[in-house]
Amino acid sequence: MQQPLFISHYAMINALGRDNQSIKRNLLAGNQSGIVSNDTLLNEGPIFVGAVQGELPTLNDRAIEFQTRNNQLAALAIAQLADPIAELKQQYGAQRIAVIVGTSTSGIAQGEQAMKARHAQGEFPSEYHYQQQEMDNLAQFICSELGLQGIALTLSTACSSSAKAFATAQEMIASGLADAAIVGGVDSLCGMTVNGFSALASTSAGVSNPSSRNRDGINLGEAAALCIVQKQGRVKLLGVGESSDAHHMSAPHPQGEGAAAAMTAALNAASYQASDVDYVNLHGTATPKNDEMEAIAVATVFGKDTPCSSSKGMIGHTLGAAGATEVGLCWLLIGGSDYAPHIWDGQQDESLPAINLVAVGTQHPTKITTCLSNSFAFGGNNVSVLIGL
Template sequence: MEHTLFINHYAMVNALGGDNKTIKDNLLAGKQDGIAINEVLLNEGPIHVASVTLPLPDLSGKRIEFQTRNNQLASLALAQLRLPVEALIAKYGAHRIAVIVGTSTSGIAQGEQAMTQLNLTGEFPDNYCYQQQEMDNLSQFISSELKVSGLSMTLSTACSSSAKAFATAQELISNGLADAAIVGGVDSLCGMTVNGFHALASTSAGVCNPSSVNRDGINLGEAAALAIVSKESGSVKLLGVGESSDAHHMSAPHPAGEGASRAMQSALNHAGYSASRVDYINLHGTATPKNDEMEALAVADVFGCHVACSSSKGLIGHTLGAAGATEIGFCWLLLGGTDFAGHVWDGQRDSNLPPINLVPPGTQHSQPITTCLSNSFAFGGNNVSVLIGL
């Protein structure tokens, strides 16, 4: 039996800031300062990425396998959730609180640093162990930090990882396997992803330009986004999650957006909502030629060209395993207000794309925003759309 689930708390860290107020202010302002040139990550030279520049917690006193940048980002977000998690533990017990999170890099950056030292000195550094790179490291760290002992898992489906975490949490709670869940994702910048996407000719020569005729690829970013999903009544509901897997190609989406359309329609069906009830769509909007084309086709197919849309990739980069939860978090921040998150680009439309309603910064809705959809589309055609609302 399905229960109405609520997203009662949200904590985020990304290139826009480390707290909800700062992030919302910079999101609405269309601030792009967080995307800057990095001279280290790409083997072939400088590249634009969206780094977190805030001071991060010192984890040197933690277990060695938890000493990673990925977990530092997670720790900064977790600090904002400790009190509500303690209240849930007191009510339900630590064994009834699940941890369902996504990542694509885990502690790979520490492995890269360790290999560099091994090649130079013949020895690994003292503060390195292979467990830092394991995908389940993130969920283990969060469970340990929050002292919860319920089901704990890390999902890794590339760019849809942390959006899928909401689907899994919904299934666990609805089936009585947990009473609440810490849900979200964390991903940190590392050489593997930067050089990998560059090798696929998917990175932008400058700051990315979603939906533009001049778009040429992504900027990678890093982020943490963690939320509490539970049956505890609150203002924001997790209305529906739609998933599909079109498996069209290993690294390219279905050109007509068939899987993306199915995911969006499935989210609406799950909620029992019509397309006309959605006020805003946070696009996956990577600024790669194929993604933006197929997503515009899919949005036009399901919603037409009137609903307000924007991509946040031009502000925070593509945060991979953290992207889904981060952009659902942006929708969470918009609910109840009248301000849309604006689409930041050069304004040069691609005439081959359907003319979906890309709203500029400063655009306001005529009434409070009550329903938002967030899209996350991953390699292999793994598609997730999450619908939330008041």
């Protein structure tokens, strides 16, 4: 029988805050103050995004290829995990700790700034290096910061990237290639994603409104979320379900077949029933097609009573960091009685199956012991992560 794995520590930075205590407090209050108007990212004018506030660590003394906003966000999370990682290195050795993380932007923002400078001045600025944009930059930076020498992978499957990292970490540890893993994801705001999603008519004109009849798209966001997966801890990594319905390059299967398959696979991996789950974190992008198919899928697997909500009206859609960020929000809820609220205008879309969208202040009768988090990506790449006590 496979030894159970645990998520022992979590570090997060997003539009709700820069530490777990602040993030949980603002999450439970339904705080949307981190969704702000930005007039520099979208070519056509201002757009609302989920931005990390405040100064970030300077990386001026690091190798030039590591000097990106993406890695500045990562550095904040790394600092919060420094002590437990040091203990793991002492226990297992630096070669036995894997780094499995996801991103979709890496240092693209630095490339955008460099191109503007090249157009204006005729050459790239001295602070730019093409390796800043490489997807594997994130994993390499984490290894460099923490002195790790084991397997290091960066996954990039769009919005499911850092959720898939949990499955890969499970496989690495089960196969004996690692004894523990740093798992997570980091994505930073940049013009490429904002303008790309705008071109797909997927961005909201205001603050996103998941599940509402008035929903009109997403707010892009930025975040870092890193955790430690190992063989001891409090919260178990119960199961990860993956599917690939490949219905369309950028649209989900309209009946949510891939989403339902991922949720069912996560339950089956843990030998759990749908009735064992206390809360479902929705992918909940507030795009018309995602919310429609996800309501169908959730109703199919869980029925209409299981409490659920989307956090994207408070943090934005953090793309490659979304999976790990939202598993992290579930991790904060485990053992307590408070549900993360669904923040929207309350205008129900009567064309969607009824699911139990919880309001601010909603509590479990005893305590939340099991949560499932959904991440659904372009190309029908679907991941559901089940965690619990």
